[in-house]
Amino acid sequence: MSDKGDKIETIEDAGSPAYSQTRGQKFKRHCARRWWIYLIGAILVILAVVLGIIFGAIPKIAQNSVNDSTIQVDGIAITDPSNTQFTISMxxxxxxxxxxxxxxxxxxxxMYLPPAAGQQPVTFMELSIGELQIQDVMxxxxxxxxxxxxxxxxxxxxSxxxxxxxxxxxGIKSNPQVNVGSIKFHVDYQKTVTLKGLNGLKGILLTNPQILNESLEDGTNMYTDGMIPxxxxxxxxxxxxxxxxxxxPIPIGYAVVKNLTLYPGDNHVKIYNHVPADLVKTEFFAKSLTFPNTTxxxxxxxxxxxxxxxxxxEKPLKDAPPVMAILNPPQ
Incomplete structure (x- = not known):
């Protein structure tokens, strides 16, 4: 009987119904066994978000910063001119x-001049700029x-x-590379700046005319001091x-300003005048040089x-209207 009872008890245990798990318990058990898959998935999602910020948001922020920036040209020097090139400092x-x-x-x-509507800008010169640290003021x-x-x-x-x-x-434009740590990308830089021009050399003043007793070798027979603003x-x-x-309406020859360089502000120069010989020796001409405020x-x-x-x-100066200078301006 003992052996039989044990047998029957064993059979009953083996045939008892299996324990029923909820969906939540099954999911937890699945996660416990497959945790490494979800970890890799989470890392990939985070990486995708970070890369999206790096390669999407940061360049956009940088472009917006460039769009909002301003540039002011404080001075431009054009020297050693020829018909094909020149030397520039800015x-x-x-x-x-x-x-x-x-x-x-x-x-x-x-560098270009802003074009009319519907036309493309035409670059007339290029200027190489070295590496720049981006700061509030550069x-x-x-x-x-x-x-x-x-x-x-x-x-x-x-000109x-x-x-x-x-x-x-x-107009100024470029396509610089921006470096944020090891991240590199390009932005479009395009700005216009308003500059003061020479205003047709208006306001020239002439003083101290001096007739020479003998003409110089180049034909100069009168000096004048000049101020060119x-x-x-x-x-x-x-x-x-x-x-x-x-x-x-009376022509009185021509004048030469030698080795002229126009700097910002008032430029004081010596003017070499070539007055026709039959005019420079007349008493009327000599007297006219003393008249005040003569145009x-x-x-x-x-x-x-x-x-x-x-x-x-040469061409823009010749095409421009004549300049009205004042001889013996009021002090």
Whole structure:
């Protein structure tokens, strides 16, 4: 009986119904066995979010920061002019705000005049800029860079606006690489700046006319002191500037300003006058030089640097209206 009872008890235990688990318990048991799969999945999701921020949000933030930035050109010097190239120096200040520490790799500024609606900008010169740390205030300076004229028509138009306009607008664009740590991406940089021009060289004053007893070897027979105002932030090396001179309808020869460089502010120069011999010796001419506040008409004739006519200086000056200078202005 004992053996039989044990047998029956064993059979009853084996045949008892299995324990029923809830869905939650089954899921917990599954997670316990497969935890490493979910961990990898979570890491991939987090990585995707982080990469999305890095390669999506950060470049967008950087582009917005570039769009909101401003640039101010403090001074431009154009020297050693020729008809194909010149030397340029530029001082400028950019204002920006970057939420992260970053810097621009070396880039190239393309200079152009803002085009009319529907037209594409035409680059007339390029300027290489070194690496820049992005800060709230950035100083951007370049010195004595030899620059080629990339488009003659566009550069002639730029020169004409610099010489003849009270203000002019210059466009600057580039596609610099931004470096945020090891993350690198490009942004579009395009700005316009308003600059003061030379305003047609208006306001020239002439003083201290002096007739020479003997003409110089080059034909100069009278000196005049001159003041040429430059209200712009441009420094412009012109070379020898020759102008035709008249008093009202009466031509009185021509005058030369030698080795002229126009700096911002008042430029005091010596003027070499070539007055017709039959006029310079007359008593009337000598007396007229003492009249106060006399209007003298100056019409540009030529600009020569290193023996070469500089067309992008000469043509705008010749095409511009004559300049009304004042001889013996009131003190």
């Amino acid at each position: 001082n400028s200040t950019a204002h920006s705000h970057s939420p992260v520490s970053a810097h621009f790799s070396p880039q190239t500024f393309e 100083t951007i300076n370049v010195s004595n860079v030899v620059t080629n004229i990339l488009n003659n028509d566009a550069y002639n138009n730029f 004409a606006q610099v010489l003849n306009n009270e203000t002019m607008v210059l 430059n209200p712009s932030s441009f420094t412009l090396q012109v070379g020898d500037l020759t102008v035709d001179v008249s008093a009202g 003298i008409t100056l019409t540009a004739n030529s600009t020569v640097f290193n023996g070469q006519h500089i067309e992008w200086l």
